[in-house]
Every structure is written in structure tokens, then in C-alpha cells.
Amino acid sequence: MYKIKSLLDNNIWHKFAIYYQGGSFMTRKKSTQLFYHYFEDWVELYKVNSVRPITLNKYYVTLAWLIRLAPKLQLCDLTRQSYQQLINEYAQDHERQTTMDFHHQLKSCIVDAFEEGEIKQNPTRKAVITGKRPAPKKVKFLSQFDVQKLIHVMNLETSLNWDWFLLLILKTGLRFSEALAITPECFDFTNQTLSVKYSWDYRHTDGSFQPTKNPSSVRQIQLDWQITMQFSQLLHGLPKDQPIFVHGRVFNASINRHLKVLCESAEVPVLSIHGLRHTHASLLLFAGVSVASVARRLGHANMATTQSTYLHIIQELESKDGERIMREMSQLV
Template identity: 60%
Template sequence: MERDFNREELFWQYYEKWIEVYKKGAVRDITLNKYMMTLTWLKKLAPDLVVSDLNRVGYQTIINGYAEYHERQTTMDFHHQVKGAILDALDEGLIERDPTRKVIIKGKVPSQKKIKFLNQFQLHSLLADLDLNSKQEIGWDWMILLVAKTGIRFSEALGITPKDFDFSRQTLSINKTWDYKNGTGFMPTKNKSSIRKIELDWRTVAQFSELTKGLPEDEPIFVHGNVYNSTINAVLERHCIKVGCPVISIHGLRHTHASLLLFEGVSIASVARRLGHASMTTTQRTYLHIIQELENKDVDLVMRSLSNLC
């Protein structure tokens, strides 16, 4: 592909080259796919727009067109992906002014969100329904337990090998993932912050020390042939329905783990480290609703304390 940028080419063509030059090989495949989806929408919304003609009105029209079909947060993500390319075009002198300045982000009315996490009672009911037989192959129920106890990601759980456990120190090392989508084996973690040691409770240590006895040290304990995210979600769904709790995904167990820690008063910094978030900002944004509830409880506690003062 010709990589020279010029101001007289179509904007979507410029964006396609921009992805090739700046993003391909620099971001994870899942992120690259999002950029490619953005490219598809640019072709649809502005098929004839030339780079040099891009102005605030034109850019706002693109954003408005995208917002007709997407919620505001999704539109915001689209805006950030396109804006990155536009700012580079501005630096290169292909356009004279920043057309993204003062853009108004709109979007469809958010649909009713599915419940993403369980409360403590629901989680207890779910875990009590698991078939945790240590004498059989380590199956999906064991992964459900471990994700609920640690908050690790699905791909991180798949990458766990016996040597990742340090039973004497009661920790689990997360230092790799498993590429279940393409079947290429072990892969790096999502980011450097995802490399971490997670403390385990004594019961989990006892269970997995027994489970992993005699297993190959460097082979994943949960991978037995082809692996699909939909498979464990189906197993989890059956358990949820059986015990009468909301149906959540395996990623929902990660949210459940974090939510319970926050409600128990664990600091945001500690939760962020345990989840492998790159910054506390990610944790705060993801669990804003819970943090707000806790702040309301704090206000009530402060008022009760002050009312008792003479």
C-alpha cells in the first residue's frame, strides 16, 4: 500500500493508510479490529470527503451520523479513534485547523443494561452449586471458582500453569495469557500492569495444591483441546439459572470480585493492582456506580459521627 499522505485524497483512504502506518503491529488484534470497524463507518458516513475539505461542520456531521446508531459512550470511542488520525493530519499540514475542536458528542438513549455482577449472597449460591471434584479432570467449574476468587481475566485463567502457584506464599502469578481465539498458545498479558501476583485464601490454596499434583509444570491446567469463551459462559449460565440468580458472563465474575472488594472497603488502589488495571482511573471509571454508593454511605457515617459530638 502506498503510504504517502496527501491533502487531496479521500479522508477514509487517509485513515486506512494511517492505520497501516501507525497502528498495525503496534496494537493488539482486538484493538486493530476496532480501528478497522471505524474505517468501515467512515466509508459509509463520508465516502466522498477529501482530507483538505475536512472542517468542523463536516466532522460534526460524521459524528452525528454515527451517533444515530450508537450510544453516547460508543460514539465517544469512535470520536477518539478518528481524532487521533486527524491530529496527525494537522501536524503534517494536510489540514489547517482542528475540525474536532468543540465537537458535540451525541448518541442513542442507552438501552437497559444487563446485570454485570452478582451480590455476595448470589455468588455464594452460585459457588455452592459448582461440581468441585478433585479426582476428575480440572473442568470449567474449577475455573469459575478461581475467577470468582481472584478476578482474573478469562485469557489469564487459561494461561495458568501449575508453576504459577506459590502455595507456600499463597500467591498466584499472572504473567501470560492463552490465545483461545487463534489457537497460537501462550501470549503476553494485556499490558505490563497485568503482570502481577494475586494473594489467595487458604481454602483456594488447599484445593489447587491438591488439583495440580503431578500435572506438567508448564502446561495450562484449564486447556483441554479447543477452547471457546461461549462454552464456559454456557456452563456459568446453567449454574445461574439453577440457583435463581442473574445470568452473568465469565467476565461478569471479574466484575463481581471487584465489586465485593469495594463494598468490603478495600481501597481502589488495591483493587486496581489485583485486577491488573493500568491505572486507578480505569478502576474508578468501571466501578463508578459502586464508588458513588460507598461515598453516600460515607456521608451518612460522617453525619452520624458529627451528631454525636457535644
């Protein structure tokens, strides 16, 4: 027994919760195990190293809520009534979609327990998912008219500042971390292109270059002649391999606050920096640029991401396409 224990760290040994009796091992009966313990073991077994860290963190958030809402609930006491009560309590503080995500994570674990015979019924069957009233949706993109008003109040001086940073995102659709990682050597002023090779790890104190979100994010973006001329003058004499906007610690929230001030000054809806990326894409789509071209420009891994993100715009354009089709067909006589 001691030899086996020496092969396991204390944390793993604790989670296995095995007992030694009469020279043999006897696993703790799972059915009387606290539900949140069972869920924790399930996450460690099936999710650690098999899902992305950001997804794994969501499971741990679910675990934290389980401990908070049902600290004494045993696996064997899971019924449709007790499960519905758990869901209802969670829904009091969360919107319906968030509650649905919470339900789906718990359901995956509980269905496994049911199939393994640990519980006699599936308590998640016919669960009713509710939630508090959704908060007012924030504006995700600006119209072309509002974009012009926003640019008009920007302080676009002869030296680089955060307004130039925001303008670059508006005109290229860069992600926040990608824009921070832009260096002078990323620009090809002769061919009017911008190369996206890295992103910037702004979440850590020192900051550093890091890989882009996915391989498709490594791309070349065509620039308009105006911003090409502007940045060719702004970057004169700067170190070729150093970020042009980063000078110390960068906080996303601080630049978002700056953008908020600009939006209020321009009397346009307040949106986030990521909203500028959405604005770039929406303007291109409304201008008739294909979804495939927009997807490549944004660095999406596939067109499905672009289509799902901008579904409302695409549907609006399709309705206009229907009118064009009928107009063209009516001319055939």
C-alpha cells in the first residue's frame, strides 16, 4: 500500500479516497458521495488535459457554484425535484443562457453517473431552464455615419497615441492583442499590406510576444492608401522589431475607458475595442465584400465563425439580395 501511495501525489491520493481493509482495497461507495465531490472527480478524469484551459475554467466555476448552492447534496439524493431546485436557485442570479450552460455541464456528468449505475434515474430529464431578465444588449458595431463622427473627434496628431491605435483596428479589424504586437517591420508600405505574425501577452506585467489565436490568424491585411501614408510617416525612425504602441504595462480596461470618452464626445453609441473589430467586419459585409474575404481578413479559422458572428447582418443582406434577384428576373422577357 505504501509503495502505491508513493507513486501518487497527495492531491491524487486524496481524490481517489480508497481504504485498505483486510489486505485488500475497497473503493468508497460513490452513490453516497457528495455530488460536488463526484463532479470534481469527473472533471479531473474527463476534462483535464482534454479541453482548452478557458473551457476547463468554466467547469471549475460550475464546481464553485455547486459547493455554494448544494454543499450537502449526495449523489444518491439526486432526483428530478432536487435537481430542479438546484437549477432554479442558480437561475435567480443568472440569465437563461448562462443557466443553460450550467445545466449542460452538470447533465454530462450526471448522465455518466446514471449510465454507470451510480444513480437509478436521470434527474436532468425534462428539466425546466429559466433565468433572470437579460441585461440590455450592448452595441456591437457602429454604422458608417457613426464611424465618421468617431474619427472626427480623434486626436490624430503627428505622433503615435491610442487614437491611432483605435483607428488602425477600425481600418484593419485587428484583435486587441494583435494590434499591440504590431511593429514597424509588419508594414510593407510599397505593397500597402500589414503582416500579422504575433499577438501581445498584455495580461502579464512585463508583456511579451506570443503566438496568434490560431494559425489562420497569421495573415496579411491590405491597407488603404491613406492609412499607409499616415503610418509611413508616424513610424519613421522607430525600432523595426519593437511594438509601436506598447510602452510599459497595457490595460484593456483603460483603453476601453478612453474609447468610451471618445464615443460620448462624438455622440455615438458606446462600444468596446472589440466592437471596433465588429464594426470593421460589418462595414465590409454591408459594402458587398464576400464572407470568405471578411473571414480571411479577420483571421477566422473558418467561414462558419464569421457566418455565426455576423448572422444578423448576413440575413439582412440576403433579404436585399432577394429583392435584387426579383428585379433582375423581372427584366427577362
